[in-house]
Amino acid sequence: MRELPNKLVDRFGRSVDYVRLSVTDRCDFRCVYCMAEDMTFVPKPDVLTLEELYRVSQAFVELGVGKIRLTGGEPLIRNNILSLIEQLGQLDGLDQLVLTTNGSQLQRMAGRLHEYGVKRINISLDTLHGRKFRHLTRHGNLDQVIAGIDTAVATGFERIKINAVILKGRNEDEALDLVNFARQRAIDIAFIEEMPLGLIDEHDRALSYCSSDELREIIGRRHTLQSLGEPAGDAGPARYFSMADSPTRVGFISPHSHNFCHLCNRVRVTAEGRLLLCLGNEHSVDLRAVLRSPAYTPEILKRAIIDAIAIKPERHYFDNSGEPDIVRFMNMTGG
Numbered sequence: 001m002r003e004l005p006n007k008l009v010d011r012f013g014r015s016v017d018y019v020r021l022s023v024t025d026r027c028d029f030r031c032v033y034c035m036a037e038d039m040t041f042v043p044k045p046d047v048l049t050l051e052e053l054y055r056v057s058q059a060f061v062e063l064g065v066g067k068i069r070l071t072g073g074e075p076l077i078r079n080n081i082l083s084l085i086e087q088l089g090q091l092d093g094l095d096q097l098v099l100t101t102n103g104s105q106l107q108r109m110a111g112r113l114h115e116y117g118v119k120r121i122n123i124s125l126d127t128l129h130g131r132k133f134r135h136l137t138r139h140g141n142l143d144q145v146i147a148g149i150d151t152a153v154a155t156g157f158e159r160i161k162i163n164a165v166i167l168k169g170r171n172e173d174e175a176l177d178l179v180n181f182a183r184q185r186a187i188d189i190a191f192i193e194e195m196p197l198g199l200i201d202e203h204d205r206a207l208s209y210c211s212s213d214e215l216r217e218i219i220g221r222r223h224t225l226q227s228l229g230e231p232a233g234d235a236g237p238a239r240y241f242s243m244a245d246s247p248t249r250v251g252f253i254s255p256h257s258h259n260f261c262h263l264c265n266r267v268r269v270t271a272e273g274r275l276l277l278c279l280g281n282e283h284s285v286d287l288r289a290v291l292r293s294p295a296y297t298p299e300i301l302k303r304a305i306i307d308a309i310a311i312k313p314e315r316h317y318f319d320n321s322g323e324p325d326i327v328r329f330m331n332m333t334g335g
Helices: 050-062 081-088 106-115 130-137 142-155 172-185 212-220 287-291 298-309
Strands: 018-022 067-071 096-101 118-124 159-165 188-192 239-243 246-253 266-269 274-276 284-286
Touching: 018 050, 050 067, 050 081, 050 287, 050 298, 067 081, 081 106, 106 118, 106 142, 118 142, 130 142, 142 159, 142 172, 159 172, 172 188, 172 212, 172 246, 212 246, 274 287, 274 298, 284 287, 284 298, 287 298
Parallel strands: 018 067, 018 266, 067 096, 096 118, 118 159, 159 188, 188 246
Antiparallel strands: 239 246, 266 274, 274 284
């Protein structure tokens, strides 16, 4: 029997030490760039149980993964999610337990998240105008989200970051306002180019696409941005810039205009247990089948993960045609 490695390395020499773990494909919002308004979700029996999510996490940590990000859908609406977070926070070898959320539940949950070991939080916020927020999210309440952000700031997480997707004709005029919102709270902000995932009819992606370079030019008119170098480590895929008069960092995640695949150190696990090796490809392995097999053992699960890393592709090939490169929606992908 082959000896199990203590770290995961793909065939291109990239170490995989970061897992984005989707705990649900459901969400209390319906953001226009993430999903259709009338969604069909995964049947609940097909979603990994909390115990299965823990087993997957434990296997990855034992294979050298030091960072797990909980995502959704909206992870904080998953029943009993805090019990899983408490368990994950106690995993030996897990250096970073982090979370991406829409902020709707933070006002009531931030304290326990911090207590159970969540170190950093990313919060989605695309506009500071209530009516526009309602339209972009279809169901969201801006005041509730801002209250959640402020509660998180007061709670004392190591780092908080706003994630903003900018769409032309919708919110490109708010880039500076969003930067100032982050500056007022001494938190980071990252602007994300819209991902071509899922077939949507709400807007034309080719027309709404706003590049990172355009946003940098807009922000640079007001603030001098100093590059902090290539994405690495805690920065994830964002290229960050500092400002001399603020601790806030401004990041740009640019899957279209500035491909970062050569630096990729991450994989994703969907709520139904598909191990996705690349955001922009369909290379995947069914971990749920392994977990629910009568022959299941932790070692078999770890070997399935090791074998999967061998098919991690070198890169994706997103384009700006407006047509989705991948049919699955972002909520099914795991953030």
